[in-house]
Amino acid sequence: MSATIQSLESRRVAAGQSVCMDGISWVFYEAFLSELGERSAHRLSYDRGELHIMSPSPEHEAYARILGRVFEALADELRLPYKCLGSVTCRREDLERGLEPDNCFYIRNVQAVLGRRRFELRRDPPPDLAMEVDITESSVDRRSIYAALGVPEIWLFDGAALTFYQLREQSEYEATARSGTFPFLEAEEALPLIHAGFETDDMNFKVALRAWASARIAAASGG
Amino acid sequence: MSTIQEDSGNLVVPSVPLPAIVNAAPIEPRFFFPDISWSFYLNFLQELGHRPSLRVTYDRGSMELMTVSQLHERYRKILGRTINSLTEELELPCRGGGSATFTRADLARGFEPDECYWIASEPRVRHRREVDLETDPPFDLAMEIEVSRGVLDRIAIYQALRVPELWTFDGDTLRVRRLRADGAYELGNESGIFPGLPLDAIADFVHQGVSGDESGVIRGFRAWIRQWLARGDATP
Numbered sequence: 248m249s250a251t252i253q254s255l256e257s258r259r260v261a262a263g264q265s266v267c268m269d270g271i272s273w274v275f276y277e278a279f280l281s282e283l284g285e286r287s288a289h290r291l292s293y294d295r296g297e298l299h300i301m302s303p304s305p306e307h308e309a310y311a312r313i314l315g316r317v318f319e320a321l322a323d324e325l326r327l328p329y330k331c332l333g334s335v336t337c338r339r340e341d342l343e344r345g346l347e348p349d350n351c352f353y354i355r356n357v358q359a360v361l362g363r364r365r366f367e368l369r370r371d372p373p374p375d376l377a378m379e380v381d382i383t384e385s386s387v388d389r390r391s392i393y394a395a396l397g398v399p400e401i402w403l404f405d406g407a408a409l410t411f412y413q414l415r416e417q418s419e420y421e422a423t424a425r426s427g428t429f430p431f432l433e434a435e436e437a438l439p440l441i442h443a444g445f446e447t448d449d450m451n452f453k454v455a456l457r458a459w460a461s462a463r464i465a466a467a468s469g470g
Numbered sequence: 471m472s473t474i475q476e477d478s479g480n481l482v483v484p485s486v487p488l489p490a491i492v493n494a495a496p497i498e499p500r501f502f503f504p505d506i507s508w509s510f511y512l513n514f515l516q517e518l519g520h521r522p523s524l525r526v527t528y529d530r531g532s533m534e535l536m537t538v539s540q541l542h543e544r545y546r547k548i549l550g551r552t553i554n555s556l557t558e559e560l561e562l563p564c565r566g567g568g569s570a571t572f573t574r575a576d577l578a579r580g581f582e583p584d585e586c587y588w589i590a591s592e593p594r595v596r597h598r599r600e601v602d603l604e605t606d607p608p609f610d611l612a613m614e615i616e617v618s619r620g621v622l623d624r625i626a627i628y629q630a631l632r633v634p635e636l637w638t639f640d641g642d643t644l645r646v647r648r649l650r651a652d653g654a655y656e657l658g659n660e661s662g663i664f665p666g667l668p669l670d671a672i673a674d675f676v677h678q679g680v681s682g683d684e685s686g687v688i689r690g691f692r693a694w695i696r697q698w699l700a701r702g703d704a705t706p
Contacts, residue, residue: 264499264500264501265499266499266501266524266535266537268518268521268524270519271517272517275513275514275517278510278513279510279514282503282506282507282510283503284505287503289501289503300501300535302501
């Protein structure tokens with residue numbers, strides 16, 4: 248298995264395109280979001296005057312969906328209620344920060360978003376888990392936005408490695424070997440699944456993930 | 471832990487190295503936004519202010535943002551210097567508009583050329599602090615550096631604005647488009663502003679400029695212009 252993971256490390260996800268502009272007002276960031284609307288192919292992130300525009304590559308989007316499916320297979324098997332909000336805009340004017348995750352889930356706070364058309368992070372809790380596919384240096388800046396918004400856990404896939412991050416007290420993320428949401432899950436065992444998800448059709452991938460999740464959880468609860 | 475393949479029969483974990491699919495970062499990242507209003511475009515320009523590293527193009531409801539690479543800037547500067555040298559040596563009046571933003575609300579188009587010059591129509595804009603293309607004549611000559619291409623057809627915008635002559639340079643070949651009477655561009659190998667000027671020679675000087683000392687190359691270019699003028703094939 249370790250040999251397999253080694254060989255996969257040469258793989259890189261095709262970079263999307265990105266540009267960063269400083270001196271941008273919050274009012275303009277909001278106007279831009281509303282002009283682009285929900286269906287925009289671009290992701291905007293904003294951090295105290297700095298606006299980052301990113302257009303993800305199709306591969307980037309594919310990996311974000313795969314990460315979500317791994318989460319869903321485990322949560323379904325555990326009968327853990329969750330709501331996927333995809334790339335919903337998470338922003339806080341009072342903190343002058345906002346971003347659109349590649350994928351995100353409400354789990355512990357799932358009740359807060361059920362049946363909601365709009366939600367306001369100032370009043371509502373942030374997503375419990377965000378997923379990021381990133382192959383550029385910008386993930387570091389995005390992590391500081393996630394930290395300010397108070398997102399407890401991030402799964403970051405950089406094209407080669409999967410890393411779990413947990414928000415600690417000093418508003419900083421700590422990389423952990425295991426997921427906070429699924430304490431039995433190690434990043435190293437989830438990594439081959441992600442690569443396999445890219446090579447497999449969605450139906451077979453979901454069937455296989457279900458079988459894996461069932462066996463994995465049985466093993467975790469048995470041991 | 472290491473038995474994923476056994477646990478999940480169908481899951482194929484590739485065990486051979488996958489072909490690398492490394493995409494080098496695009497030279498000039500571009501962002502295409504469909505469904506953008508004219509008022510938002512103006513708002514965008516105002517918020518951005520003057521940023522030489524970015525170009526914003528608007529064409530009837532679509533907006534494209536592009537970043538300008540260093541190579542793009544070098545081509546632009548050197549090609550611009552050849553135009554300046556030509557107008558100076560030929561004693562043609564010239565007003566440069568650089569990469570300023572030009573908007574035409576009536577045509578729902580706006581853009582920033584790489585370089586632009588009023589030459590024949592220079593007297594008509596000479597005393598204008600700010601040229602307004604809705605009322606003033608368009609520049610006579612524009613430069614478009616095509617190191618990369620976007621979604622929006624910028625050449626069509628020059629055409630819609632009835633810019634008489636457009637030079638494009640893709641890092642290899644210099645091409646000239648001249649506006650015909652029917653309003654379409656005709657691709658040719660002669661400039662209407664500098665008749666008889668060998669375009670290949672200009673491209674050669676641009677190549678020399680990016681690989682050598684710009685001052686020296688431009689000095690050489692000026693000497694070359696004088697020789698060309700002395701030979702008598704120039705009919706400005």
